[in-house]
Amino acid sequence: MDTFVHHKFNKNLVYHIKLPRYTSILIGLSGGQDSLCMTKLFMDIKKMYYLDIGIISIDHQWRYDTVRNIQQTINIAKDLNVKTYIYESIPKYYSEEEARNIRYQILINTAKQYEYSFIAVAHSLNDQIETGLHHIFRGSYIDSLPSLTWNRAAEHMVHIVRPMLNMHRWEINWFCRYFWLPIWNDFSNLECNKERNRIRQELIPYIQYHFSYAIENNIGTLINNTYIDSEYIRQNTIKLYFQFKHPYLIAINIINFNSQHQALQKRLLYLFFLHHSNINIPYTLLDQLIYKLNKKLVFKISYNQIIIYNNNKWLYLCYKQSIHYNQPSKLKL
Incomplete structure (x- = not known):
């Protein structure tokens, strides 16, 4: 643990995730830079936290290179010598929400079946900002802005954690380059006919250039403050509901x-x-x-x-x- 990313990650586990020692965690690995970075970080602190680590990868078979992508994921898992779970969904078109629901259901079912207490997904600060803007454009309620949270109870004593939620994409990219991690580039992330990609590739750079370069930090602060307020209201709502x-x-x-x-x-x-x-x-x-x-x-x-x-x-x-x-x-x- 000799980089600033290691220290930031460990601090997140202590103060935000509150990850206990001697626990089991299932890591979602797609082969992209975010999941590779998170996997490397967890492997580096494995002995410190006495973790039982497993890796899971889900292939929606949307791209022509997914077979090679999965093969690389399997090779990485073999090198790490950890338990690995590979799933393939039926090749058909799903909306972004449908695909996300399928992924999370597979993650939760696998964690329950093989007795993992935590599921780790590699959402970064940029993902949180893009999701928040996506909800704004849809006219969603304010409670949906902080939809990506540090630690969320799923079901059957399984928690979904996001230990890189305050990390910028440039920090993750630097980490992967520093350790020569084999990043698999998903070319579908460059297709601007998808709303999320257009937010990432066009809208945010435009705002940074013409309005505020610190837009990512500012929106991240807004989402965190919104989460604190909405969580307070949510807890009071539950109390009142049981009274009424x-x-x-x-x-x-x-x-x-x-x-x-x-x-x-x-x-x-x-x-x-x-x-x-x-x-x-x-x-x-x-x-x-x-x-x-x-x-x-x-x-x-x-x-x-x-x-x-x-x-x-x-x-x-x-x-x-x-x-x-x-x-x-x-x-x-």
């Missing part, structure tokens, strides 16, 4: 609900529907419900497979008769 929910029925107390700020009201309703129906209610419908509730209007609204009923004392959620009570269907947006 009906002890037996699927309902929430409207008298207490109407006494809260609109920011909490919207999050309370979102959590209420997600908890009981596994449905992500659109924000337009949430705004409509909040307006009716604050005006103390009695109403009954049918939405997909649920019925929302208010009598000015309780807001009830009911399933339609064709839907089994214990098996609510997911909303298709």
